[in-house]
Amino acid sequence: MHRLLASTLLPFCILAGEAIAQTAIPQDLLDLRSITSSRSTAATERQAACRRLMPQANQRLPSADGWRLRAGIECANVDLELGEAANALAQHEALLADIRSARVEPVLELAAMRAKAMAFSALGRPAESVRELEAATELAHRRYGRMTPPAQVIAATLCGAYSASSRHDEAIALCSEIVGLRKSRSPGDITTASALHYWGNSLVYRNASPADIRRGVELLEASVRDIELGAGKNSLSGLQIRRDLAYALQRDRQRERAEQEARAVRQEFARQYGEKHPETVTTDALLAILLSEQNRNAEAAALQGNRPGDAAPPDKTRLSRDLLRAINLVGAMRNKEALEALDAWAADAERLRDQLTLDPVAKAQFTQSWRNGYQMQALVYFRMGQHRSALASVELAKARTLMSSMEDMDAMRALPDAERAAAQKVMRDASLERQRQRLAQPGSPVALQASRLATEHEAAFAQILERGASTHVKTRVTRSHVEQEILNFLAQAKDDEAYLSLGYGLGNTQGIMPMLIRKGRVHVPLYALTTQRNADSTITAMRMLAQHGTRGLEKLGLKVVSRQPEGFALVPASTPEPAITEPRKVVEYLSDKILGPFTSQLQGVTRLIVSPDGPTWLIPFDLLETGGQPVFRTMKVSYTPSLSVLSIQRRRMQESRATPASAQLLAVGGANYRRRVQMAPGSPIFINRVNTPAAPSSYDLATLADAASAPEFFAQLVGMIAGARDLPGSLREVQSITARFAPHNVTALTGESATEKRVSELAGNNRMASFDYIHFATHGVAQSRRPMMSALVTGLNDRDGLNDGYISAQEIAGWNLKARLVVLSACESALGRDIGGEGILGLPYAFLSAGAATTIQTLWAIPDSETAQWMDSFYERVLAGELPSDALAAVKQKVAANERWKPDYEMPTSWAAFAVYGW
Numbered sequence: 001m002h003r004l005l006a007s008t009l010l011p012f013c014i015l016a017g018e019a020i021a022q023t024a025i026p027q028d029l030l031d032l033r034s035i036t037s038s039r040s041t042a043a044t045e046r047q048a049a050c051r052r053l054m055p056q057a058n059q060r061l062p063s064a065d066g067w068r069l070r071a072g073i074e075c076a077n078v079d080l081e082l083g084e085a086a087n088a089l090a091q092h093e094a095l096l097a098d099i100r101s102a103r104v105e106p107v108l109e110l111a112a113m114r115a116k117a118m119a120f121s122a123l124g125r126p127a128e129s130v131r132e133l134e135a136a137t138e139l140a141h142r143r144y145g146r147m148t149p150p151a152q153v154i155a156a157t158l159c160g161a162y163s164a165s166s167r168h169d170e171a172i173a174l175c176s177e178i179v180g181l182r183k184s185r186s187p188g189d190i191t192t193a194s195a196l197h198y199w200g201n202s203l204v205y206r207n208a209s210p211a212d213i214r215r216g217v218e219l220l221e222a223s224v225r226d227i228e229l230g231a232g233k234n235s236l237s238g239l240q241i242r243r244d245l246a247y248a249l250q251r252d253r254q255r256e257r258a259e260q261e262a263r264a265v266r267q268e269f270a271r272q273y274g275e276k277h278p279e280t281v282t283t284d285a286l287l288a289i290l291l292s293e294q295n296r297n298a299e300a301a302a303l304q305g306n307r308p309g310d311a312a313p314p315d316k317t318r319l320s321r322d323l324l325r326a327i328n329l330v331g332a333m334r335n336k337e338a339l340e341a342l343d344a345w346a347a348d349a350e351r352l353r354d355q356l357t358l359d360p361v362a363k364a365q366f367t368q369s370w371r372n373g374y375q376m377q378a379l380v381y382f383r384m385g386q387h388r389s390a391l392a393s394v395e396l397a398k399a400r401t402l403m404s405s406m407e408d409m410d411a412m413r414a415l416p417d418a419e420r421a422a423a424q425k426v427m428r429d430a431s432l433e434r435q436r437q438r439l440a441q442p443g444s445p446v447a448l449q450a451s452r453l454a455t456e457h458e459a460a461f462a463q464i465l466e467r468g469a470s471t472h473v474k475t476r477v478t479r480s481h482v483e484q485e486i487l488n489f490l491a492q493a494k495d496d497e498a499y500l501s502l503g504y505g506l507g508n509t510q511g512i513m514p515m516l517i518r519k520g521r522v523h524v525p526l527y528a529l530t531t532q533r534n535a536d537s538t539i540t541a542m543r544m545l546a547q548h549g550t551r552g553l554e555k556l557g558l559k560v561v562s563r564q565p566e567g568f569a570l571v572p573a574s575t576p577e578p579a580i581t582e583p584r585k586v587v588e589y590l591s592d593k594i595l596g597p598f599t600s601q602l603q604g605v606t607r608l609i610v611s612p613d614g615p616t617w618l619i620p621f622d623l624l625e626t627g628g629q630p631v632f633r634t635m636k637v638s639y640t641p642s643l644s645v646l647s648i649q650r651r652r653m654q655e656s657r658a659t660p661a662s663a664q665l666l667a668v669g670g671a672n673y674r675r676r677v678q679m680a681p682g683s684p685i686f687i688n689r690v691n692t693p694a695a696p697s698s699y700d701l702a703t704l705a706d707a708a709s710a711p712e713f714f715a716q717l718v719g720m721i722a723g724a725r726d727l728p729g730s731l732r733e734v735q736s737i738t739a740r741f742a743p744h745n746v747t748a749l750t751g752e753s754a755t756e757k758r759v760s761e762l763a764g765n766n767r768m769a770s771f772d773y774i775h776f777a778t779h780g781v782a783q784s785r786r787p788m789m790s791a792l793v794t795g796l797n798d799r800d801g802l803n804d805g806y807i808s809a810q811e812i813a814g815w816n817l818k819a820r821l822v823v824l825s826a827c828e829s830a831l832g833r834d835i836g837g838e839g840i841l842g843l844p845y846a847f848l849s850a851g852a853a854t855t856i857q858t859l860w861a862i863p864d865s866e867t868a869q870w871m872d873s874f875y876e877r878v879l880a881g882e883l884p885s886d887a888l889a890a891v892k893q894k895v896a897a898n899e900r901w902k903p904d905y906e907m908p909t910s911w912a913a914f915a916v917y918g919w
Contacts, residue, residue: 025067029057032071043081043236043272050075064102069095073111080115081236083278085122092116106143110136110150114157124318126165127355131455133158138448146445149191152178155443156194162442165356166365168202169785174442175199188229190237196223197241204248205369213251220245234268236279243283247320250290259290278318285324292331300328319349323373335380342377346396346479349373353400359434359458360813360849361788363401364838371397371837375506378513382528391515391522392482394503397837398613399641400477405813405849406648408465413769413816413851415468423464424766424816430457431814438786438810439698477644485643486517493519496606499643502594504614505836510535512616516598518605525597531590534567539615541568542586546620547860549907550583560586583905591624595631602626607885608635611642617840620859620912622892623903630903632896636889638916641839645848649918652853653883656820658772660879665741666762669777669825670731671754671795673724696720697804699789706785724793730777733825733868737775740875747771754778756805757798769816773823774852777867780826780843781806787841788813792826809846817851821884825871827861844917854884854918862913870895870911885916 032053035046054075061068076091096112113136120129137158140151147155156178162171178195185192200219203212224245227238243265249258266283273279284303291300326341349370356363374397381390412423433454440447489499503513511529515522531538541560544553553559553570559579563569568586571577580586594616595602602608608631610621621639622632631637640646658664696704700720707713731750738746747767749758762768779793791806799805824843839845844855870891877887895901895911 026060029053029060032057032075043078046078047075047082050078063098066108069099069108070111073108073115077115077118080119080122082273083122085119089116089119089123092119106139107150110140110154113139114154117157117161121161121164124352125355126161126352127455130158130161130165130167131452133161134448134451137443138445138452141445141448147177147181147443149182152181153191156191156198158443159195160198163198163202163205165362166205166369167362168206168365169361170442171198171202172206175202177441177443188226190227190230193223193226193230193237193241196220196226197244200248201244204244204251206365210252213248217245217248217252217254220248234272236272239265239268239279243279243286246290247286250286250293255290255293259287259294262287262290278321282318282321285321285328288328289324289331292328297332301332319345319352319370322348323370323376326373327376330376330380333383335384338380339377342373342380345373346377350478359454360401360405360845361438361841363404364841367397367400367838368836372506375503375513378503379506379528382513382524387515387522387524388483388486390524390528391486391501391517392479394501394513394515394613395482395486395611395643396477396479397503398501398611399645399838401838402641402845402849403477403644403648406645406851408461409816409849409851410648411465411468412461413818415464419464419468421766423461426457426460426464428763428814430454430461431810433457434788435808435810436698438789439702482644485647486522488647489517489643490520490522493517494607495519496604497609498602498605498607499609499611499646500594500598501611501643502613502616504535504612504616512594514594514597516601518601523598523601530597531567531593533565534563534569535593536615537563537569538567538586538590539618541570542590542623543618543620543859544570545583545586545905546623546909546912549905549909550579551906552908584903587623587625587903587905590619591626594619595624595626599626606635608637609646610637610639611646612639612839614836618859620909620915622912623909625903632889632892632912636885638885638918640918641845641848646918649848649853652818652851653820653919656772656818656853658820661742662745663741663772663820663879664745664747664770665738665773665775666747666749666768666771667734667738667775667777668749668754668759668792668794669734669775670727670750671778671793672751672797673726673779673793673795697799697801697806699791699804699806699808702786702789703781703783706783724779727777727779727864729864729866729868730825733777733871734775736868736872737875740872740879741773752795752797754795755798756794756803756807757800759794759807760803760811763811763815766816769818769851772818772820774817774819774821775823775825775871777825777871780824780858782842788846790842792824792843809841809843812843812846813849815850817847819847819852820854821878822847822852822855823871824855824857825862825867827858848917854916856884856888856914856916858913859915860913863910866910870914883919885919888914888916 032049035041035049038046054072057068057071072091072095076088076095079085079091080088092112092115096109096116099109099112113132117129117132117136120126120132133154136154137151140154141147144150155174159171159175159178162168162174175195175198179192179199182189182192182195196219200216200223203216203219206212220241223241224238227235227241231238242261246258246261246265249255249261262283266280266287269277269280269283288300288303291297291303322341322345326338326345329338329341353363353366356366374393378390378393381387381393412420412427415423433450437447437450437454440450493499497519499517501515501517505511506513506529509529509532512531512535513528514530515524517523544558545560548556550560554573557573558570559573559575560568560583561571561575561577562580566589568580568589608621612619621637622630624631640649703716704713707716734748734750738748747762749755776792781791781793783789783791788810789808791808794805794807796805824847844857847855873894874887874891877890878884882890892911892914901909
């Protein structure tokens with residue numbers, strides 16, 4: 001609902017003392033500055049003054065004159081305010097050239113760079129806007145110091161660019177820092193208002209959680225108070241923030257208040273800029289949604305005719321406006337018009353996606369921001385009885401970034417040797433720079449430099465792929481492409497196979513939209529949404545029951561209770577509500593909602609491929625029930641982010657030519673995690689800590705900074721000092737696995753060799769591409785705030801400034817893999833952070849992106865002592881020719897039979913933690 005603030009210029013007053021070349025200004029030109037700097041003068045009058053007097057200023061004043069340059073920046077911003085962004089951009093580029101050739105002080109260069117970035121944003125070029133503002137922030141840091149007041153002004157605008165580019169985590173961190181630094185400022189501080197605005201917007205857009213939306217509303221309210229004191233109630237920036245507040249209130253279900261705010265803003269936009277101005281039209285779209293939600297469809301429909309011919313490139317504001325209009329048509333049951341509007345919106349969304357950086361986190365958060373449009377498409381198709389098209393819309397909203405990354409890496413491997421080596425190097429360099437960026441404070445000199453270098457490397461990678469396009473044609477993910485994938489599955493699926501696709505969160509609810517494909521037909525439930533209340537908490541309750549059992553939860557001081565009107569929740573044991581007496585009820589409830597609509601269609605299915613969405617990724621589907629039996633007893637369950645990704649995974653499996661005799665294995669385990677304390681030779685007193693890095697790594701420091709509580713902080717600190725728990729079972733696991741491969745085909749890193757340095761050497765020498773099977777039996781770290789920093793933890797040996805012992809998902813994404821199978825036998829290796837539509841951003845995501853065909857990982861902590869035996873049986877079956885999903889299903893059935901497991905959930909069900917992504 002927003003773009004960068006268009007009316008707030010760099011406050012020159014805070015930069016007093018800058019030396020700027022300036023001559024005496026002729027009296028007849030002085031009117032130019034007085035008019036352009038007056039916020040009480042209408043924008044059209046200011047533009048007329050600029051067009052009358054600015055050409056004279058350019059002719060009569062020197063090119064380096066500070067008065068002329070400042071007037072030029074203000075006039076260009078008037079054009080931007082009136083929607084003439086292309087004119088504004090051309091003017092700012094010319095002004096920047098004059099400023100840099102004259103070598104004036106940075107104050108004007110910063111103002112022009114900031115304004116140029118706002119023009120890029122208005123033109124729907126978010127990546128260029130970010131680059132310009134990162135460069136401006138670097139310049140401000142160099143000239144004035146890290147996060148000094150002048151640098152804060154630029155950083156606040158950078159914060160907005162991050163938010164507009166769906167880099168919400170960076171926006172939230174940077175904005176919150178700016179607000180903290182300026183807390184002593186008096187009310188009405190415009191920079192604080194900007195930071196509060198973008199902070200609040202990113203919370204509202206990021207993942208639609210009720211807590212984030214409520215906090216976003218609070219921040220936007222504070223921003224409105226500051227901007228109205230500092231710039232006036234009816235300034236352009238003030239009106240934009242108030243409209244964003246109305247949108248946040250709508251998301252927070254405060255519809256009456258949202259409508260009042262939207263109406264007031266709409267009236268003022270129309271008065272200042274006219275009925276057809278983009279700001280007025282955008283507000284109309286929001287107002288139409290608010291009216292339709294109150295069943296005032298006639299009033300909402302009256303606003304739909306107010307759409308101008310819009311030939312400008314799409315930006316986030318336009319996308320929001322068009323999506324809101326389409327959703328209003330959906331609510332009014334005008335299905336044909338809604339589909340036309342949603343198709344037009346989707347085309348714009350795809351064009352904007354193509355302009356983003358290659359960085360997977362930014363693109364994934366873009367998917368999350370706009371997946372609701374595809375889900376609305378699915379709902380309309382569902383209403384019209386076009387179920388295959390409804391499924392295609394759900395699939396279009398899923399794993400788009402992952403598929404793009406997978407195809408990029410496959411394209412790289414198709415290049416000639418020299419170009420492939422060059423592409424591999426720049427991709428790995430980009431990944432390492434992104435890691436450096438993510439471990440630094442957003443907006444800091446280190447983060448800015450790393451972001452710039454990463455973007456340069458990513459651009460170089462894209463250029464190499466483009467030059468080699470003749471050897472590999474990349475498939476653009478379109479509706480026709482996805483529908484073809486559905487047709488292929490319908491035609492090629494075996495009689496006993498089924499694909500279950502889940503959409504989640506339609507219309508900002510907890511609704512789950514399930515659809516099932518079996519050979520020849522797409523099956524749907526009677527109603528599009530099957531679970532609407534307390535789905536999140538029920539999924540958490542089931543996962544914790546499977547992980548700990550009721551007895552384990554009691555020891556943790558927790559219990560599961562019923563929720564009204566439906567569902568369950570995990571709460572502290574001290575909560576007054578009684579604990580449920582039959583834990584299986586939780587499983588039965590979810591089973592009924594997700595699998596219940598397909599009871600008859602699932603008969604005879606022995607292979608179930610699940611494509612989850614949202615929190616459904618955390619469900620151990622093995623334990624759901626159909627026909628009164630847990631699924632794992634009759635079906636082999638595997639997971640995939642989307643049907644299109646599954647197709648790539650199938651192709652990768654088929655391209656793997658490894659036989660048991662030739663298969664190459666990399667196995668890492670049995671690492672030394674504990675710090676050794678020993679007496680120095682010849683001294684009975686001196687104690688020497690070995691395997692201790694000289695200083696905490698950036699990863700350690702980031703982990704401490706991310707701690708959500710004091711106990712978590714001290715636990716992390718103790719772990720840094722003392723080391724992690726050793727995993728003796730992991731050594732036995734590696735030994736038993738390697739015994740099943742030919743000795744000359746095994747690379748085993750154990751004990752002192754199980755380090756990040758040794759693994760990085762393999763990746764740096766491109767040895768990773770030679771392994772058919774990769775197995776990590778290590779500790780794992782799941783990061784929710786920085787998901788691409790989720791990591792496999794290796795031993796203490798060889799730790800230095802470059803290798804901190806954490807092999808992050810960001811590093812892995814830059815590897816070149818051809819592995820048939822990657823096994824992550826590490827605690828919670830399947831976790832990271834749920835990015836709606838993209839799945840769980842973390843380790844499995846990174847391995848699939850880097851080239852693996854299939855991965856196996858864990859949904860929760862696993863017992864070190866038991867895993868070795870399970871894995872030995874698993875590899876025995878895999879090397880005998882079974883698919884990984886078949887082999888793992890057989891092992892689970894065997895373990896459950898040996899344990900005489902029954903679904904009462906009193907005890908943990910550790911084997912259910914393992915999940916297969918792929919075949």
